[in-house]
Amino acid sequence: MKRIEVVANTASGSVGPDAPRIAEQLLAEYGVSGVVHAPQPGELVDCLRTVIDSAPDAVLVLAGDGTARAAAEMAGPEGPLIAPLPGGTMNMLPRALYGDRDWQAAMKACLESGEARTISGGEVGGRLFFVAAILGSPALWATAREAAREGRFNIALARARRAFRNAFSGRLRFSLDGRPEIKAEALTLMCPLVSTALDAEERALEAAALDPSSALDVFRLGFNAARGHWREDPSVNAGRCRTGKIRAHGRIPAILDGEPARFDPEVSIRFRPKAFRALVPPDETAE
Numbered sequence: 001m002k003r004i005e006v007v008a009n010t011a012s013g014s015v016g017p018d019a020p021r022i023a024e025q026l027l028a029e030y031g032v033s034g035v036v037h038a039p040q041p042g043e044l045v046d047c048l049r050t051v052i053d054s055a056p057d058a059v060l061v062l063a064g065d066g067t068a069r070a071a072a073e074m075a076g077p078e079g080p081l082i083a084p085l086p087g088g089t090m091n092m093l094p095r096a097l098y099g100d101r102d103w104q105a106a107m108k109a110c111l112e113s114g115e116a117r118t119i120s121g122g123e124v125g126g127r128l129f130f131v132a133a134i135l136g137s138p139a140l141w142a143t144a145r146e147a148a149r150e151g152r153f154n155i156a157l158a159r160a161r162r163a164f165r166n167a168f169s170g171r172l173r174f175s176l177d178g179r180p181e182i183k184a185e186a187l188t189l190m191c192p193l194v195s196t197a198l199d200a201e202e203r204a205l206e207a208a209a210l211d212p213s214s215a216l217d218v219f220r221l222g223f224n225a226a227r228g229h230w231r232e233d234p235s236v237n238a239g240r241c242r243t244g245k246i247r248a249h250g251r252i253p254a255i256l257d258g259e260p261a262r263f264d265p266e267v268s269i270r271f272r273p274k275a276f277r278a279l280v281p282p283d284e285t286a287e
Contacts, residue, residue, distance in 0.1 A: 060110065115279070125269075136172050246267050
């Protein structure tokens, strides 16, 4: 690779003000030509767009989950390689690609022996995800989490109360791969990158309809999930899909790779076999 660009959000999660300097040192250590950008939070998306449009060999993104997802979506399958380094709190996509490495170790591994790997994903209403999506009322808890993370605790409490009030009141109706329509409290879609039920090269999403009907069901589902047995829970109906349609009485709350989103009352989903190209060390897979 002749040119690598680095975009660092110093205000994100575990990045910090020294990250640009450390990234520059690592580029110099490995003899790689590149520029480290440290835009202000409000300039982050425009900076990413400019960097990706300049067509470097690779873009290393040191930021949170939302920025990692956005960079991969911008690059697409024909753009530069993307290395979403772990710089946020959940680090869903970085963890799937680099395991438990911190951002410096992941960057070193990419510079030492990184290679291109095509990553599949899913699409909801035109927006991509590469790890997992949750659609339905449980996604409302994400907005409470975001407010708490930002220190807006009064807003977090209000959103948590709203999420509790809306639990079990906004069921989804969906049809997957043309099968008969069913109802559920939520629909979870997992990509081959992380699903233990799918082969890494499988051309489909794992779909799980979650339909707990009471607080006791929610507790049981959480207990089974903690033990890794959530697929066997009686409130879960799991399978595979490539396309689907979802509808609800109002706008549909969602979480895409850890970030909250909202969609129109009717939305389509589909599997994307070639979503973007990642820069990863050889044979790295999510554990």
